Amino acid sequence: MPKPKKPKYHAGTATIIGLPNAGKSTLLNAIVGEKIAIVTAKAQTTRTALNGVWTGENAQIVFVDTPGLHKSDTVINRRMMQAVRAAMDAIDVIILVVDATKTPGQDIAQAVDLVKKPGTPVVLVLNKVDSIHDKSKLFALIEQYQALHDFAAFIPVSAKKGEGVDELRKAIITYLPVGERVYPEDHLTDVPSRFLAAEMVREKILILAQQEVPHSVAVLVDEWEDKPNVIRIAATIYVERSGQKNIIVGAAGAMIKKIGSAARAEMELFFDKKIFLELFVKVKPDWRNQPEFLNELDWRRMVNDSDV
Ligand SMILES: Nc1nc2c(ncn2[C@@H]2O[C@H](COP(=O)(O)OP(=O)(O)O)[C@@H](O)[C@H]2O)c(=O)[nH]1
Numbered sequence: 183m184p185k186p187k188k189p190k191y192h193a194g195t196a197t198i199i200g201l202p203n204a205g206k207s208t209l210l211n212a213i214v215g216e217k218i219a220i221v222t223a224k225a226q227t228t229r230t231a232l233n234g235v236w237t238g239e240n241a242q243i244v245f246v247d248t249p250g251l252h253k254s255d256t257v258i259n260r261r262m263m264q265a266v267r268a269a270m271d272a273i274d275v276i277i278l279v280v281d282a283t284k285t286p287g288q289d290i291a292q293a294v295d296l297v298k299k300p301g302t303p304v305v306l307v308l309n310k311v312d313s314i315h316d317k318s319k320l321f322a323l324i325e326q327y328q329a330l331h332d333f334a335a336f337i338p339v340s341a342k343k344g345e346g347v348d349e350l351r352k353a354i355i356t357y358l359p360v361g362e363r364v365y366p367e368d369h370l371t372d373v374p375s376r377f378l379a380a381e382m383v384r385e386k387i388l389i390l391a392q393q394e395v396p397h398s399v400a401v402l403v404d405e406w407e408d409k410p411n412v413i414r415i416a417a418t419i420y421v422e423r424s425g426q427k428n429i430i431v432g433a434a435g436a437m438i439k440k441i442g443s444a445a446r447a448e449m450e451l452f453f454d455k456k457i458f459l460e461l462f463v464k465v466k467p468d469w470r471n472q473p474e475f476l477n478e479l480d481w482r483r484m485v486n487d488s489d490v
């Protein structure tokens with residue numbers, strides 16, 4: 183008897199695009215099953231394009247998370263939009279994520295215009311369906327989106343609960359070219375560990391220092407020492423004004439302690455090792471308009487000491 187034919191392997195890239203807070207980063211994390219991208223309720227949490235690799239029996243998909251679409255009024259915002267545009271080059275599928283609890287307005291119509299690329303299928307993901315009780319509303323919503331573009335597919339998901347994620351992966355695979363996998367099976371992301379660690383610190387600041395302006399905070403890992411039983415990490419938190427520094431340090435250092443222990447707990451889970459974390463806070467006025475400092479923050483330009 184002839185052996186049953188093995189299904190062909192598919193490999194390719196899918197970029198996740200959408201307005202701020204649509205749930206793009208939550209979706210990336212749900213798809214790859216690990217928290218690569220930080221998530222908060224605040225807009226512009228994601229500042230750069232990040233990738234996460236999903237490897238299955240018959241396909242490997244590289245997912246790229248991007249900053250939310252927004253107006254470019256500062257150097258950092260222009261960089262974020264450049265990152266979005268770059269992440270749309272040489273890809274196989276675009277995943278447009280929308281918040282299904284909202285009716286499409288002018289901003290979404292603009293986002294749809296941006297993803298129209300001849301020859302590249304756009305899958306519309308209707309996210310946050312866990313918050314929609316009357317599911318018939320989804321049909322009306324899909325009709326509204328259909329009027330805007332000839333989408334390849336409509337997939338309702340709850341990124342938060344992981345619902346619809348398998349269906350989404352399956353739909354994406356049908357648009358990927360036949361090809362070998364690019365990354366080893368256990369490869370999760372290209373983002374260096376020191377960048378992920380810095381992002382974990384930034385996430386805790388955005389969550390814990392409520393009154394703080396999230397846009398003013400940047401974090402850089404200065405030292406990373408991987409010892410047999412512990413990783414020693416030193417990081418600097420940059421803010422724009424001394425008042426912000428006072429908020430982050432807190433009375434008698436209470437806030438920075440809280441930030442540090444929350445970030446450390448998350449790092450220990452992710453890196454599966456004991457972490458010794460030291461945090462410093464520095465004022466760097468107007469860093470968001472300084473191209474050289476923005477280069478330092480960009481993980482793609484980070485020079486790795488020991489491949490972390
Ligand atoms: N109810 C609900 N909330 C979600 C879902 N996905 C994301 N969120 C929330 O929406 C907010 C923005 O999520 P995030 O992934 O950072 O959005 P991004 O800006 O598009 O990357 C966070 O508070 C998430 O917890 C979902 O499926 N259901």
Ligand SMILES: [Mg+2]
Nearest residue numbers: 206207227228
């Ligand atoms: Mg995000």
